[in-house]
Amino acid sequence: MQLSKANLPKIMSSENVLMFSGIIAAFHLGKVSPAVPILQETLNLTVIEAGFLISLMQFAGALFGLIMGGFSEKIGAARSILIGQFILIISSISTIFVYHPLQLLMLRAMESFGFLMVVLPTPGLIRKLVPANKLSFRLGLWSCYMAIGTSSAFILGPYLIEMIGWHGWWYVPAVMSVFCMILLQRGLSHVLKRSNQKVYTFEDLWNTQFKSVLKHKNTWFVGLAFAMYTGPWITIIGFLPTIYHQVGISNIYAGFLTACASLVNIVGNILAAVLIHRGIQAKKLLMLGYLTLFVTVFVAFSPFYTLISIQYIAILLFSAVGGLIPAILFILGVKSAPNNETVAAAVGLVQQCSSLGMLFIPPFIARVAEGVGSWNLTWVVIGIAALIGLLLSTNVARQYQ
Template sequence: MTDALRERPGRIDPAFVVILAGVSAALHVGKLPPALPVLQEALGITLLQSGFLLSMVQLAGMTLGLAVGLTADGIGLRRSLMTGLLVLFGAGALGGWAQDATSLIALRALEGFGFLLVSMPAPSLVRQLVPAHRLSAMLGIWGGYMPLGTAAALLSGPLVIFATSWQVWWWGTAGLSLLMAAWVWCAVPSDNQRRPVPALDSRGTDREAWSQRLHQTLRSPGPWLVALSFAMYSGQWLAVIGFLPSIYAQAGVAGSASAVLTALAAAVNIVGNMASGRLLHRGVPAQHLLYTGFCVMALGAFLAFATLPFADGASLPPTIRFAAILLFSAVGGMIPGTLFSLAVRLAPGERTVSTTVGWMQQWAAFGQFTGPPLVAWVASGAGGWHWTWLVTGACSVLGVLLARQLGRQLEPGTAV
């Protein structure tokens, strides 16, 4: 790709437009929790149905991540991104008219598909839109798209719903996706402009067999290692952040304060993502960042949840425990930023970057799908949250072991 396409004087960097598209897609994932109490009252949604609404996006990622990654590599990265934004627009717009839980659950599944079409090609697009010396920093910023979108939804959703209705909240996020699709169309160069593409058939799809890209990806150790590492991170992060409102409610914290504290805990994750990009750019080995992230997550969860034998089973003061949660999320944020960089580097070929990211996303969704129930099961058996650190600590230990193996896949002394 030429420098003229990378740098457009007077215009926002196309790579930032791609990142903003990811944030707008993440809003659809995070828009549900603020609306759940209203939906339960307005549509008569049960607690079980609420659980399906929350998990449906992750279920789509857990089952379709690799397939969507293959599709993105085949039909074109920009085309996949725009299609995903349009799917999010359509599903969100229709969701605002939903009259029952069944239709809303089905549309949440469709939103999950649209989210994958946006998130799969984005790292590969960023790779093609920025010079090599800026790649690590930009991928670190991209790694923060999910916590940024989630935090924005947690903060703005209650305000919009209180001032208007949950339907307006749904239509607003849908309209934002439509605007982002138009911006991507205007600002991001087409696949043919960015790089030569293989011959396409009459339907506009890649003639290269998808099975070849699939085999090339799954027979390489790099995609497996980054995918399993992401599962170890995502499962424990969502378990801790996702249950914070319940934990605070049990502690008697007001709902408004709980929303702000939870949004802050999610938002500081962006700090680690951006820091990882800068540190990788300065030559800090990716393996060291993963070690640090997993070890600090284990320590933060222990300080936040464990009871202290030398203090007659008491926990640390609430202020210190919340600071530990912030540490858990902020430093842990170095893990996804680093893994996105590694996914781009360890993909077995240029045409398999989205497929590798899809495989990583599929395992990340698996972690998010299984982590919270596991923590809840342990908490139910223990009669409290004080053994949560044991589950998150086990994930961190496995993450450190995987990081060790990832280090062996990289050339000694070479920064990502």
């Protein structure tokens, strides 16, 4: 029997169900990092292949973010999220047939479409479900989904991989997605019933959404600024277990340290949501976030600081204070839409730029590290990215105070 929205307990509100859905999608993204050492042993995975395996979750977003934004509007946001979770399930359980890195890379690319269909329409749907006076706070909370999902994968991964192997580990988020689909069917039943009330043709989408979004420079600036954050963040969090494994730290302990580094990102996410809600200028928070990225990545990866404890503290600050950035950029991404009808497409373009950063920056940094024989130049690449992100994002933030 379908539960009506009125009868759902508060914890099962539509906004919370959407948050849970995003966390599960991020768990799928994060499941690779703790498995890299065993994949290198069993599938002969190279460092560069590992970089692409981490970043390929952004394949669909990098190529089709804008188009998928319009597509999710066409089929309905709630229906798009359900289809996305289903794709994640199929991609995960299909690893039973994987015995070569190329096969795993292909499935990872397939997963990217599911991931995109889950996370892309969610901010726009939150905008429709949440009162205007709570929107900035809710969008700030939504930005926590990545840190919660990936850190959960980093914590559970090393233990479960030892118990059930990497194939079994891939099935864990698939089961979570099945449970998530049940919650979505119930929590968003009222949205699903009216999701097909407005029908778009692709010509309509181009004329009413894509053209106006592509001409809107603020959406481009937000997206590129996002790429300058997400690419470096996923690189450090994604490769941290491998880096620590290379210096002799056990997989379980390396997974725990990485999970903590990912989890503290939530501190910045929530703090940004609260501070923006209380009227603190977004520009000031963005300056603090990006400048912290620059300083901490220098401490963590330059050859001048060799103590692992100091480097790890820098990485914690990188993630925690850097967490201010995505919460604000999610808000700016929604606000940068030319009008209410173009929110999904605008978020799609932002996601496309962000995905390009996550797709290409990890393997690029991996290639630099492999070329010089160490990770010492990582700070140069990420430092430049942070300065670019700072210039772009503060330019937009000034216009939406």
